[in-house]
Amino acid sequence: MPLHPDLAGFLELVELGRLTGKSKPMHALDVVQARVEFENASQILDASPPQAVDIQALSIPGRDGHSIAARLYRRPNGASTAQPVLLYLHGGGYVVGSLDSHDVVCRRLALAGDFAVLAPAYRLAPEHPFPAAVHDCLDTANWLAAQGVTLGLDSERVAVGGDSVGATLATVLAIAAVHEPELQRLRPKAQLLFYPVAEASTTRASHARYGEGYLLETATLDWFYRHYAPAAADDWRVSPLRLEGLRALAPALVSLAEYDPLFDEGQAWAERLAASGTQTTLQVQAGLTHDFLRMHGMVAEVQGIYAHLGQWLAERL
Numbered sequence: 001m002p003l004h005p006d007l008a009g010f011l012e013l014v015e016l017g018r019l020t021g022k023s024k025p026m027h028a029l030d031v032v033q034a035r036v037e038f039e040n041a042s043q044i045l046d047a048s049p050p051q052a053v054d055i056q057a058l059s060i061p062g063r064d065g066h067s068i069a070a071r072l073y074r075r076p077n078g079a080s081t082a083q084p085v086l087l088y089l090h091g092g093g094y095v096v097g098s099l100d101s102h103d104v105v106c107r108r109l110a111l112a113g114d115f116a117v118l119a120p121a122y123r124l125a126p127e128h129p130f131p132a133a134v135h136d137c138l139d140t141a142n143w144l145a146a147q148g149v150t151l152g153l154d155s156e157r158v159a160v161g162g163d164s165v166g167a168t169l170a171t172v173l174a175i176a177a178v179h180e181p182e183l184q185r186l187r188p189k190a191q192l193l194f195y196p197v198a199e200a201s202t203t204r205a206s207h208a209r210y211g212e213g214y215l216l217e218t219a220t221l222d223w224f225y226r227h228y229a230p231a232a233a234d235d236w237r238v239s240p241l242r243l244e245g246l247r248a249l250a251p252a253l254v255s256l257a258e259y260d261p262l263f264d265e266g267q268a269w270a271e272r273l274a275a276s277g278t279q280t281t282l283q284v285q286a287g288l289t290h291d292f293l294r295m296h297g298m299v300a301e302v303q304g305i306y307a308h309l310g311q312w313l314a315e316r317l
Helices: 005-019 031-045 103-110 132-151 165-179 205-209 218-228 263-275 302-314
Strands: 054-061 067-074 083-089 116-120 153-163 190-194 252-259 280-289
Touching (some): 054 132, 083 103, 083 132, 103 116, 103 302, 116 132, 190 302, 205 263, 252 302, 263 280
Parallel strands (some): 190 252
């Protein structure tokens, strides 16, 4: 399918900005600038986020003595009994991304079904390289398993999810629940994986096919990996496809963008999940690029993606 016309028009404006010197690709910016631009993009891609959501700020203890900021999103006047919960991890290449950059995503997720959304602000590279993000996500998962009941959350009915490297971190939690249960108390019932990084150490055909001009660029991916895990790209917690002997995990919804340098590795991961005995649903969002979850205000079809994931989760939680 051709690139979605509204998205194609947006990308033409991005390219015009580069040609006129008004903007630069992310990998040509310093880290501080890149973080600001990534957060500001949310206001362009979805300028009118829903307001009818209850949001609670939380502080979760991390293993290194630091506190992990988090937000809990719920529908107003939610269920009086313990609610299922989606532990959602934002994308951003381990370098950019924040609670603010994905606030609109979490709001829309919370309205997509009868579940709460818990979003932690795991630490970012280069200040906190691998495995800091993994540790923060594991600590959040264990805290949810132990303390969720105090917030009216049902820690027996939990899904893990995320977009881009957030999906990779969600994958790590799903794997740890089966392969390393002594390290993780949470036992997710489902996993939502949107355009995941599945193998940071390998270049595939889609990295060349969609490596420039389709929002996320291959050079930016390399920039992310150099900041986060320059010596650990083969570790399965960075590249899940490197894990040998994968056992069946919680049912997975894998949603990929057609025009994404990560397409091939996402497809390979969905195939690996299915081969392990994991109940796997693979969706390819035709005509869309990486980061489509943040594009509700630009691409009308994204509303249907949220509606479907809400239905899919309802059947499993």
